[in-house]
Amino acid sequence: MPEPLIEVDALTKEYRVHERAPGVVAALASVLRRKYKIARAVDALSFSIGAGERVGFLGPNGAGKTTTLKVLSGLLHPTSGTVRVAGFDPRRREHPFLRNITLVMGQKQQLLWDLPPADTFILNRAIYDLPEREYQETLGELTELLERGDLAERPTRQLSLGERMKCELVAALLHRPKVLFLDEPTIGLDVSMQVTLRDFIRRYNERFGATVLLTSHYMDDVTALCPRVIVIDKGRLTYDGDLQALAHRVRPHKRVRVRREDGREETVDVPQSELKARVTQLLAERGIADLTVEDPPLEEVMRELFMEKRTTT
Amino acid sequence: MRRYLRLFAVQLRASIELALQYRVDFFVGGAMALFWLFWNLVPMVVVWGRRPTIAGWGFWEALLVVAWFTLLRGVLEGAVQPSLVQVVEHIRKGTLDFVLIKPADAQFLVSTARFEPWRGLDSLGAIALAVYALHRLGRVPAPGEVAIALLLTIAACALLYAFAILVVSAAFWVVRLDNLIYLFNSVFDAGRWPSTVFQGAWRVLFTFVVPLALMTTYPPLALLGRLKVSTAIAGLAGAVAFVTMARLIWLRAIGHYTSASS
Numbered sequence: 001m002p003e004p005l006i007e008v009d010a011l012t013k014e015y016r017v018h019e020r021a022p023g024v025v026a027a028l029a030s031v032l033r034r035k036y037k038i039a040r041a042v043d044a045l046s047f048s049i050g051a052g053e054r055v056g057f058l059g060p061n062g063a064g065k066t067t068t069l070k071v072l073s074g075l076l077h078p079t080s081g082t083v084r085v086a087g088f089d090p091r092r093r094e095h096p097f098l099r100n101i102t103l104v105m106g107q108k109q110q111l112l113w114d115l116p117p118a119d120t121f122i123l124n125r126a127i128y129d130l131p132e133r134e135y136q137e138t139l140g141e142l143t144e145l146l147e148r149g150d151l152a153e154r155p156t157r158q159l160s161l162g163e164r165m166k167c168e169l170v171a172a173l174l175h176r177p178k179v180l181f182l183d184e185p186t187i188g189l190d191v192s193m194q195v196t197l198r199d200f201i202r203r204y205n206e207r208f209g210a211t212v213l214l215t216s217h218y219m220d221d222v223t224a225l226c227p228r229v230i231v232i233d234k235g236r237l238t239y240d241g242d243l244q245a246l247a248h249r250v251r252p253h254k255r256v257r258v259r260r261e262d263g264r265e266e267t268v269d270v271p272q273s274e275l276k277a278r279v280t281q282l283l284a285e286r287g288i289a290d291l292t293v294e295d296p297p298l299e300e301v302m303r304e305l306f307m308e309k310r311t312t313t
Numbered sequence: 314m315r316r317y318l319r320l321f322a323v324q325l326r327a328s329i330e331l332a333l334q335y336r337v338d339f340f341v342g343g344a345m346a347l348f349w350l351f352w353n354l355v356p357m358v359v360v361w362g363r364r365p366t367i368a369g370w371g372f373w374e375a376l377l378v379v380a381w382f383t384l385l386r387g388v389l390e391g392a393v394q395p396s397l398v399q400v401v402e403h404i405r406k407g408t409l410d411f412v413l414i415k416p417a418d419a420q421f422l423v424s425t426a427r428f429e430p431w432r433g434l435d436s437l438g439a440i441a442l443a444v445y446a447l448h449r450l451g452r453v454p455a456p457g458e459v460a461i462a463l464l465l466t467i468a469a470c471a472l473l474y475a476f477a478i479l480v481v482s483a484a485f486w487v488v489r490l491d492n493l494i495y496l497f498n499s500v501f502d503a504g505r506w507p508s509t510v511f512q513g514a515w516r517v518l519f520t521f522v523v524p525l526a527l528m529t530t531y532p533p534l535a536l537l538g539r540l541k542v543s544t545a546i547a548g549l550a551g552a553v554a555f556v557t558m559a560r561l562i563w564l565r566a567i568g569h570y571t572s573a574s575s
Contacts, residue, residue, distance in 0.1 A: 108408050110411035124415075128415075
C-alpha cells in the first residue's frame with residue numbers, strides 16, 4: 001500500500017444539541033432553561049487512505065459521513081482523536097494545506113449565482129494565486145475532460161443542474177488539489193450526467209494522481225469509481241476494504257436471471273457454492289431463451305448490511 | 314499584499330459586472346443614488362430654515378457635516394453592507410464552508426465580496442457639497458487641516474467596517490440579523506447632525522459608544538480649524554483599538570462556527 005495521505009485515528013466528534021419537547025409551553029420553558037444533549041456524530045473512527053486511492057464513503061443518512069469530511073477539510077474540529085491530511089493538521093487550516101485539498105458539496109454551490117461561471121473561475125484564480133499560464137492550461141484540460149463547451153459564458157442561474165455541477169467541479173479543481181473530498185457530487189443529476197461526472201472524476205484521479213474520498217447515495221457511483229469502500233453507521237466503522245469482498249460477505253449469493261421462450265422471466269438467488277450445478281441444471285431445461293448471472297445490486301447489499309447491523313446491536 | 318490587491322480588484326470587477334448586468338437595475342440604481350443625495354439635504358434645510366444657528370453651528374458649517382454623513386453613508390451602503398448581507402446568506406445556507414476552505418483570509422474574502430458601484434456617486438456629491446460649503450464660508454483650510462480631516466475620514470471608514478465585522482460576528486450566534494442592521498442604520502442616521510447638537514447621555518452615546526462624532530463631526534471641525542489636535546489623536550487611537558477588537562472578535566466567531574456547525 002502506498003504511503004498514507006489521509007490518516008484518521010480514533011476520531012470522535014460530538015455536538016451539543018439543544019433539545020425540547022414540542023409545543024408552546026416547552027418552547028417557553030426552553031428559553032429560560034435549556035437542556036442540552038451530547039450527540040456523537042463520529043465515534044472512534046480510524047482509517048487511512050493512500051495517495052491516489054479512490055475510496056467510497058458509505059453509510060445511511062446521519063451516519064457521520066459529512067461530519068467526517070468536514071473534519072478532514074478543517075471545517076470542524078475533532079472532539080478527540082487525530083487527523084492528518086497530506087501531512088497537515090486540517091484544523092489549523094494552514095494555507096499550504098488548503099491549497100492541496102478541495103471540497104465539493106452536491107447540495108451547496110460556490111459559483112456566483114448571477115454571473116457566468118467564468119467569473120468564479122477568475123476569482124478562484126486570484127484566490128489561489130495561480131499564474132496565468134498554469135491557469136489557462138488547467139482550465140483547458142478540465143474543460144476537455146468535461147466536454148464542457150461554452151457553459152462558462154452564461155450566468156450560472158441560467159444553467160441546468162448538470163451544467164452547473166460541471167462548472168462547480170471545474171471551479172473546485174482549478175488549483176489542481178491532491179485530495180478531493182466529494183460529498184454527494186452527483187445528487188439530483190440524471191443518469192447520463194452522473195456517468196459523465198463519474199468518468200471525469202476517474203480521469204482527474206488518473207491524470208493528476210489525486211486521492212478521492214467520495215460519498216454518494218447512488219451505489220452506481222461507488223461501484224464505478226471506488227475499488228475500496230469505508231462503511232460507517234452511527235459514526236462507527238462497519239467495514240473497510242474491497243467493495244467486491246463486501247458484496248460477497250453480505251450476500252454470498254449470485255443472482256441468476258432466466259428468460260424463457262414464452263417470455264416469462266424468473267430471478268433466483270443461488271449460493272456461490274451451488275452456482276455451477278444450478279446453472280448447468282437450468283441450461284439443461286427446455287425452453288430457456290436467455291440466462292444471466294450477476295452480483296446482487298449494491299443497494300441491496302447495503303440495505304442488508306445495515307439491517308444486519310441493527311439486529312445484532 | 315499584492316495578491317490581496319489583485320483579489321480586491323477581481324471582486325470589485327465582479328460587482329461592477331453585476332451592476333451592469335440588468336439594464337433597468339442599472340438606471341434605477343443611478344437615479345436612486347442621485348435622489349438620496351438630495352434627500353439628505355431636506356431635514357437640515359427645514360431645521361436651519363427657522364433659526365440661523367443651532368448649538369453654534371451655522372447652516373454652511375452644518376452642511377459640511379452633512380457632506381461627511383453623505384460620504385460615509387455611501388461607504389456604508391456601497392462597500393460595507395452589501396458584503397455583510399452576503400455573509401449572512403452564506404451562514405444561513407452553509408456556503409461559508411467554501412470561503413473557509415480557501416487559502417486566503419476569510420475576513421478579507423467575505424468583506425470584499427460585494428460592492429454597489431452606484432454609491433460612488435455619493436462620494437462625488439459629498440465632495441461637491443463640502444467644497445461648496447467651504448466656498449460659502451469663505452474658508453480655505455490649511456494643508457495640515459486637510460490632512461487631519463483625511464486621516465479622520467479613513468479612521469471613520471475603518472470604524473464603519475469594524476462595526477460591520479462585529480455585526481457579522483454576531484451572525485454566528487444569532488441567525489436573524491435584519492433587525493441588527495436596521496438598528497445600526499437608524500443610529501447611524503443621527504450622524505447627519507453635528508455631535509454638539511446632542512446633549513447629556515446622547516452626546517456620550519454618539520461620541521464613545523457609536524463614535525458618530527468622530528465619523529461626521531470631527532473631520533468638518535478639522536477643516537474649520539476648530540478641532541483640537543489632542544481630540545484628533547484620541548479619535549484615531551480609539552479607531553485603531555476598535556478595529557483591533559473587531560478583528561479579535563471575528564477570529565473568535567470563526568472558531569465558534571467551525572467547532573459548532575454541522
